[in-house]
Amino acid sequence: MPHVTYISPDGTETTLEARVGDSVMETAVKNGVKGIVAECGGSCACATCHVYVDAAFIDKFDEMGPLEDDMLDGTAAERLPVSRLSCQLKMREDLDGLRINIAPEQY
């Protein structure tokens, strides 16, 4: 199973094993990692799962759809080129070692 490391705004790191097919959001929430709120449970309807993907991994994900793109324009924390909604990022074997910075604000 691929490992993913979450880095909280305060620098705390949490490394978890992810189930292939679960999203980066689900992996965090189901394990109780704080900071990814995910109010809508992954329906791309709330923008409270905003993360900054480590630059080394950003190109490994599919391009975002127009909905996610719009949502990211309305996030609470600043949108950066590596911004994504973590509910739209599915875990795969080849993403082992993935590093995810959690956005400092979700509301």
Add this chain to the structure above:
Amino acid sequence: MTEHILIVGGGQAGMQIAVSLREDGFEGSVTIVGEEHHGPYQRPPLSKAYLAGEADEESLELRLPQFYVDNKIVVIPSEKVVSLSWGAEHGVAVTDTGRELPFHKLALTTGADPKRLTCDGADLDGVLYMRGLDDANELKARWADINDIVVIGGGFIGLEVAAVARKYNKNVTVVHSRDRLMSRAVGPVVSDFFLEAHTKRGAKVLLEKRLTKLHGENGTVTGVELQDGNVIPADAVMVGIGVAPRGELADQLGLERAENGAIVVDSHARTSDPRVVACGDVAYLPHPLGGEGMVMLESVQNAVDQAKLAAKSLLGGEEEYRAVPWFWSDQADLKLQMAGLLQGYDQQVVRGNLDEDKFSVLYYKNGRIIAVDAVNDVLDYMAVRRALTAGQNIPADLAADSAVALKTIVTD
């Protein structure tokens, strides 16, 4: 002495109370007892991605089993609480296996049950409901054999199921008793839009029609008879005519209940006995935005936000519930998002283009924005939700220009 907090009902709200109690530093025992055979899971995908085969069972889980262990939250599935009583020192809940669970404080998060049909033929095989994972699995198990599906009720769940069924090219008829779809929650512009959208996508939508009975053969449903005598063929009938709150247990503790059976709570999510909180679909609560009267809010947002507050109240907090209600529904390629409560609006502004499946409707009362319905228009939805949360306004005359981004015209 260890303090015991017992949570009856292991759904969205029950799980959240447990998690929040720990986050707020509660060190006593926390037990969730739920009658379903699954740990706490999310329901929204049941009529959407899960039914469509785009999400599996495991993905519905709200937390991994290990999370509960790590947080010392005891989850007891497959047991139904059948009685509740207070003794001199503590209360006791008894489950249907005879297990006794003591508690010093109690949370009732028993949710709601779908309203059942009562007409002739209502108990035929193939008459289905959609509340839990078992319901969704039953529909999925029959899916391949269904050619004609009739959906009773043009609310969110019925229309979501209809949309998935159309995606699989089934013959879909929606029978709705009111004169417009989702009439309890969205405005007429949005209702009319969805009527056309579903029709365009191949569903037959019948408004202001009531069914009189269900026809069957060998115990299995074969058709739905309407008041006008027409019979619509059906291999399956999916009933989505609203829910009834499961407030029965409250009577055993003498708690106040509303006419519809819901448990009455105050702005702290406390019932008429301050040792007992209730929240989520089972609660009848004061308007969460300071409006008049009491409301029912059947949504993930309310279950979660009210549960967070209920946890604080259990620990002696006096915070008041204030939250902007919001909700979403996925129907085919249309994402409908709503924020605020539109009851009593006196003005509306339509933005964007209905023909392009991307628009929003803003609702106003006395010149102030109170709600939004948005279709594939996340930016408008988010802007209004933010403004409502901050108690701000988005003036109608400025919003009328669709080219203007709402977030640039927010005022106090």
